[in-house]
Amino acid sequence: MKTYLTLRPVVAAAMAAVALSGCNLAPKFVQPALSVPDAVSAQAGTPAVANAPALSYAQAQAWIQSSQLREVVALALTHNRDLRIVVENIEKARAQYGITRADLLPSITAQGQGTRSRTSADLNSNGQSSISEQFTAQLGFTSYEIDFWGRVRNLSEAGLQAFLQSEENQRNVQIGLVADVSNAWLSLAGDMARLQLAKDTLASREKAYALTKRMFEIGSTSGLVLAQNLSTVETARADVAAFTSQVARDRNALQLLVGGVVAADLLPTAQTLAVSDDNNLALLPVPEQLPSSVLLKRPDVQAAEHNLRAMNANIGAARAAMFPTISLTGSVGSGSRELDTLFGSGNGTWSFMPQIRLPIFDGGRLRAGVDVANANQRIAVAQYEKTVQTAFKEVADALADRAQWGERLGAQTGMVQATQKAFDLSEARFQAGVDNYLTVLDAQRSLYAAQQTLITLRLAEQTNRTTLWKVLGGQEVPLQ
Incomplete structure (x- = not known):
């Protein structure tokens, strides 16, 4: 019974992924109406x-x-x-x-992620299997170029x-x-x-x-x-x-x-x-x-x-x-092993990564x-x-x-x-x-x-x- 409860979220996620894979956002093709008369005649229509x-x-x-x-x-x-x-x-x-x-302008994106994994008993030092969870929520921007030139x-x-x-x-x-x-x-x-x-x-x-x-x-x-x-x-x-x-x-x-x-x-x-x-x-x-x-x-x-x-x-x-070229990547967010404490005190995270790209040799x-x-x-x-x-x-x-x-x-x-x-x-x-x-x-x-x-x-x-x-x-x- 415990194994069934453990697999239930995984099965639900898989079923949701399969359902979403059937979505198609392309508009339905409709053949344009003919803009000519039914009969080939200069007076028709x-x-x-x-x-x-x-x-x-x-x-x-x-x-x-x-x-x-x-x-x-x-x-x-x-x-x-x-x-x-x-x-x-x-x-x-x-x-x-x-x-x-x-x-x-920088492109700001939000990201949420949750992972749930089981480690077998043979891989744990205590000889017992374990289940670990991790949840993160981030808000940040990626590769924003500072337009110096x-x-x-x-x-x-x-x-x-x-x-x-x-x-x-x-x-x-x-x-x-x-x-x-x-x-x-x-x-x-x-x-x-x-x-x-x-x-x-x-x-x-x-x-x-x-x-x-x-x-x-x-x-x-x-x-x-x-x-x-x-x-x-x-x-x-x-x-x-x-x-x-x-x-x-x-x-x-x-x-x-x-x-x-x-x-x-x-x-x-x-x-x-x-x-x-x-x-x-x-x-x-x-x-x-x-x-x-x-x-x-x-x-x-x-x-x-x-x-x-x-x-x-x-x-x-x-x-x-x-x-x-100088570009910046940064994010702020929160992370926790428990979903209900994701936004709790002390769980804040951040990252900041400036990058400089200097062309040296490109063959002209x-x-x-x-x-x-x-x-x-x-x-x-x-x-x-x-x-x-x-x-x-x-x-x-x-x-x-x-x-x-x-x-x-x-x-x-x-x-x-x-x-x-x-x-x-x-x-x-x-x-x-x-x-x-x-x-x-x-x-x-x-x-x-x-x-x-x-x-x-x-x-x-x-x-x-x-x-x-x-x-x-x-x-x-x-x-x-």
Whole structure:
């Protein structure tokens, strides 16, 4: 009976260990819900809904005059997966900075321990078996480094700069997303305008072909003219099919950026770019002499600066590693042979163990580490300078295009008007029997090409406004 009582705590401890070994703290795997419609169709699925912060940000973009586009931007800020990845990377960088910052303080741990052992009779001098017990409780810290040379502080600073860099990267991705969504929405509008032009052209050519066919049947025109007329109809029909497909592809591209289905009432119409409306995507006029300091506020430039600061801090950490390291380990607690007297008077324990580590010979490893840190810093300087130069080039290019858009659009509008007049005159001359139908065909093709080019230029002009906002770092520069 005595042996059973002695083994009972051991058996209970073993059973508890077995029970705990079955625990698993990993979260239960749940397969993400598919973020695509059940059917493969551009029109299928439930339209996405934007959250309040995204709507607030989108509504604050005064340079976007279209209310539908602002809502689409809000949807993208809510559901876009690339942006979601960047946001999670910020949380990861925040946690990593928390780890490095925690190294500045000692890690305090509590420990309790109890042992119970039986010594056989053959091992005891008195020839009798014995059972011994020992209980301890301690509070202490282990290997806390006294940061004389700033190694830990510099590593913490590098972690902070990496975190700040990730925030700027998130802002850069967000600005790029707004620009990409705007351009995709405008591209859809441009192709819808081209599709509508192709449909209108097809309708007019079918009407002209029907008239020519009746003239041919009564002998007023030749079979050659009829065949030429039919070729224009088939060409227009092919364009309608091509632009119909392209519109569907544009809608798919927009919904990929948004991360969900876009409601039909938020999509552009064929008239968005077909009319000469300068307020579709208005951007405040930019001063001719734009200060270069504006470029320093771009998120990519800010991110490059934070990376440079992190590399500087890493140099300090690498240099500090070449100096002696002093670490402390200590604990206070209590110990007793009986559990009920563990915290009794006179049972206190303590230990204190300072340690100094002095690098003597490492084959040049630490010196090479400093050289690597210096090289990384020089690389960061070059990357920072290249980022600033790239920003200057992008803004200068956008401004150079901006200065000529008024003249280009005016010239193309005049071209459309001139070709329209030429087409009207050539058609009238053909009906009067003065000219052949080839002249009408040439004028018709020229008019159609000029109208398509005008839509392309209007789309490019609107895209330039978006690009200018993007390369300015998402800033609306006020007038001087």
